[in-house]
Amino acid sequence: MLLNVNPLNNLLEKAYIPSSKPETQRAILAATLAQGKSVVRNDLRCLETTTMKEACRAIGAVITEQDGYLEIEGVGRNLRSNKRVIDALGSGLVFRVFSAITSFSNTPEIITGDKILRGRVMAPLFDALDQLGAKVSHIAEQGQAPVVNWGGGFEGGRCVIPGNVSSQFITAIMFAAPLAAKPTEIEIVGEILSISYIKQTIQALEIAGIQVECSDNFSVITVYPGEYQPAEYAISGDYTSSSYVIGAAALYPGKTILQNMSLVSLQGEKAILDVVEKLGIEISFDEQLQELTLINNQGTLSGEFEFDASDYPNIVPTLAAIGAYVEGTFRVIGGSITRLHKSPRIKAMVSELQKMGVDIQPLFKDGVYDGFEIHGKAQYEGGLELSSWGDHRIFMSLFIASLRCKTANQLEGYADVICSFPDFFTEFERLGAKFTETNGQGEVKKEA
The missing domain is CATH 3.65.10.10 (Enolpyruvate transferase domain)
Incomplete structure (x- = not known):
């Protein structure tokens, strides 16, 4: 038609x-990873934020849609799978973030997406997760969706990500990093594009009580271990x-x-x-x-x-x-x-x-x-x-x-x-x- x-x-x-779609998605994620109830006011309701909510529900979050706001009962560190397959549909952010945070699941998780997403570049994220010690296997094409994250966590440490491919790779590692036992240092090499999205991720983490340090030129970002705190987000x-x-x-x-x-x-x-x-x-x-x-x-x-x-x-x-x-x-x-x-x-x-x-x-x-x-x-x-x-x-x-x-x-x-x-x-x-x-x-x- x-x-x-x-x-x-x-x-x-x-x-x-x-x-804002990126603000809504980040708030939903941060609230999911907090132990307790958070509120997201003036949230966007569209296909890609619904996809984010469904992915968060798949690891145990209870998300209630009220008139003009969301109430989210987060899971903290207790990522408890109830689906085993997380479908990101066409959302690159959902796929990438869940490929990272399911490193801390107690059970293996399959993360997939639609035909267009399965053709998108993902390898730099998988390389960074491998450097940190995460256990990710590829089901079809190497370096692309779908994948299995076997869980078990990673300790922290250092990883390297190119700055000119997708800021979502950096966002994904940043959301997972507080669950690690040690600080996670992300070195961003080459030209760094879409810095505004990295800033939005830092803001969401800091609202949730996570400590983040960032060099003046954004080439090094350090995320410290911590507990996500329930918070109120205004979109x-x-x-x-x-x-x-x-x-x-x-x-x-x-x-x-x-x-x-x-x-x-x-x-x-x-x-x-x-x-x-x-x-x-x-x-x-x-x-x-x-x-x-x-x-x-x-x-x-x-x-x-x-x-x-x-x-x-x-x-x-x-x-x-x-x-x-x-x-x-x-x-x-x-x-x-x-x-x-x-x-x-x-x-x-x-x-x-x-x-x-x-x-x-x-x-x-x-x-x-x-x-x-x-x-x-x-x-x-x-x-x-x-x-x-x-x-x-x-x-x-x-x-x-x-x-x-x-x-x-x-x-x-x-x-x-x-x-x-x-x-x-x-x-x-x-x-x-x-x-x-x-x-x-x-x-x-x-x-x-």
Whole structure:
């Protein structure tokens, strides 16, 4: 099934932004590893946070969903399996963290995932766990999911992880490390990308009472043995999800208000605000009301711009969608890590936007996709069928890029928004977007 995304003439005023996925997932993990009851307020409920909750329940956590918050009765060090198979589905974070923390299970655990996840790079995490003394076996392909963690724990010590593949490897070791008998030193070698996610992990651990030391450049992180303490976590709005609404607001004159937003955030993707400010969008916050207001007094976007996305890779596809409409030059670099996400995201956006007629060329670093350069224009013809490449963030970015085409584009992969932004279509309907579900042969199945 495909989604016809019709041209949008103007953007209406208000949208509600979902809560942060990475903050919610980390809070659920920390609460699970504490002995006693924790509360996670303003949590995000989507496929990937549900997957995290189910994985935590599989090791004994009792998680109760209340209106606006979670109550979590954690297991502390007593990881008691009741399933023996933990299915991470498409969540890289769930797979990676549980591959590490099940080192401290009393019984063997199988950790698996869907077809896309089973093809993703995991070897650096397994190498680090091996250096620490964990016992992990590969069921199919060496260095990939699924695996068996035989449990029995590891003492601590030193491991080495590359900094330019996935910060989730580092997060996984950090969450497991407090359960070890000795301090765990993580040496991060090479270029370190996505530092904001490491900062979010440190924050979650420290709220739970875990001692963490970090060098100024994040090349060495030491996590000390300790007991996770029950705590209360307050989750803020998700800046990656907000980027789609902010991107649309940058394309249309007028005022747009985003609810559930806070300026106080460690999320690197908060840089979307810097990007659109440089494009000429006015921004103001009401922290008490948790509202972000964007005022766009421009009919068109133009200028010469370059952005380094090395600490905000999740909005690289959104930046491509915005850049398609910037007359001048719009360059993004530092996105090499996105080649290892759910899809090779730069390659995907370059390919699909070129179909639209966008003058976009990939930029390479050390032989891999690192960014792109766009010479945009105010509008495109549209009337094309575009692919999401099996990636919810590619779909949502192409949705934004399609809004200013002259005729509707057809996009596949729309069901995947449940991974991170379940109310995506509801919020864009509120903003005035129109779209129809079709069978790809012109027959309308559902209209919004």
